[in-house]
Amino acid sequence: MRIGFLDIHWTDVLDIFLVTVLLYQVYTLVRGSIASRVFMGYLFVYFFYLVVRGLGLGLMTAILQYFMGVGAVALIVIFQQEIRRFLLIIGKSTIYTNNGIMKRILGNAVIDVKSQNLKEIVEASKAVAASFTGALIVINKKDDLGKYIETGDILDAKLSKPLLVSLFNQYSELHDGAVLVIDGRIKAARCVLPVADGIDISSSLGFRHRAAIGMSEATDAIVIVISEQTGKISLAIEGELISNVPGSELFNRLTEYLSSDMKQMAE
Numbered sequence: 001m002r003i004g005f006l007d008i009h010w011t012d013v014l015d016i017f018l019v020t021v022l023l024y025q026v027y028t029l030v031r032g033s034i035a036s037r038v039f040m041g042y043l044f045v046y047f048f049y050l051v052v053r054g055l056g057l058g059l060m061t062a063i064l065q066y067f068m069g070v071g072a073v074a075l076i077v078i079f080q081q082e083i084r085r086f087l088l089i090i091g092k093s094t095i096y097t098n099n100g101i102m103k104r105i106l107g108n109a110v111i112d113v114k115s116q117n118l119k120e121i122v123e124a125s126k127a128v129a130a131s132f133t134g135a136l137i138v139i140n141k142k143d144d145l146g147k148y149i150e151t152g153d154i155l156d157a158k159l160s161k162p163l164l165v166s167l168f169n170q171y172s173e174l175h176d177g178a179v180l181v182i183d184g185r186i187k188a189a190r191c192v193l194p195v196a197d198g199i200d201i202s203s204s205l206g207f208r209h210r211a212a213i214g215m216s217e218a219t220d221a222i223v224i225v226i227s228e229q230t231g232k233i234s235l236a237i238e239g240e241l242i243s244n245v246p247g248s249e250l251f252n253r254l255t256e257y258l259s260s261d262m263k264q265m266a267e
């Protein structure tokens with residue numbers, strides 16, 4: 001097909017369509033985060049580079065070309081989390097990961113929720129919330145949380161309601177930071193979680209809640225966060241915070257997310 005002086009093939013249309021979809025996906029992933037500004041900046045420089053190259057400005061093209069090369073590496077570092085989420089979404093949504101055999105090969109078998117001791121966690125959360133004590137409890141799904149365990153004090157203790165409650169007691173040496181529950185055991189306490197830096201996060205949320213969101217963005221773990229000020233229980237899942245979850249709903253919400261492969265409970 002010819003439009004004016006342009007000779008357009010169906011492959012060009014497909015190409016433009018795919019680039020549009022890709023750019024839109026990248027935009028939705030970074031939207032609202034500081035990284036989105038970097039993304040827009042990089043896109044602007046790239047278009048400027050195309051114009052300069054089109055005009056045949058050799059020196060400027062060479063400088064921008066060098067900048068784009070270095071910038072590409074910098075982008076990978078800056079967008080680590082977004083790239084990870086993007087690949088996770090692709091990985092999760094492929095038909096292969098829904099196939100039983102592939103699940104086993106990829107270690108994607110649905111985890112045994114019964115062994116997670118969720119009842120004890122729920123009872124402890126309710127007790128902690130009732131006493132207006134702040135708490136952060138991270139429960140693993142499939143991701144390895146090894147690097148977060150290392151930031152705290154390793155306990156590797158049998159999970160029980162009394163132990164969990166006493167860990168968050170304000171007089172406990174281990175009450176600060178997060179408790180990591182791995183495969184139904186209290187693996188570590190006083191752990192430091194990554195803090196979410198999204199500009200769309202409500203300014204009323206303090207660091208405890210931001211850390212919960214940050215952890216659920218960086219990994220597939222589910223995070224229970226209990227506010228010291230309000231005694232409210234919230235859940236952080238896949239970068240979203242579900243505020244004020246009634247104690248009676250907590251067990252079902254945890255079970256639903258942990259036993260699903262790709263649930264978007266925040267929807």
Ligand SMILES: Nc1ncnc2c1ncn2[C@@H]1O[C@H](COP(=O)(O)OP(=O)(O)OP(=O)(O)O)[C@@H](O)[C@H]1O
Pocket residue numbers: 134135136175176177178191192193194195205206207208209210211226227228229230
């Ligand atoms: N990155 C982090 N990793 C783990 N725990 C953290 C992190 N940042 C803050 N915390 C925990 O949160 C506590 C501070 O909570 P802060 O008052 O700032 O948060 P908040 O979201 O307003 O919660 P609250 O409603 O309980 O006051 C710290 O004492 C610490 O225990």
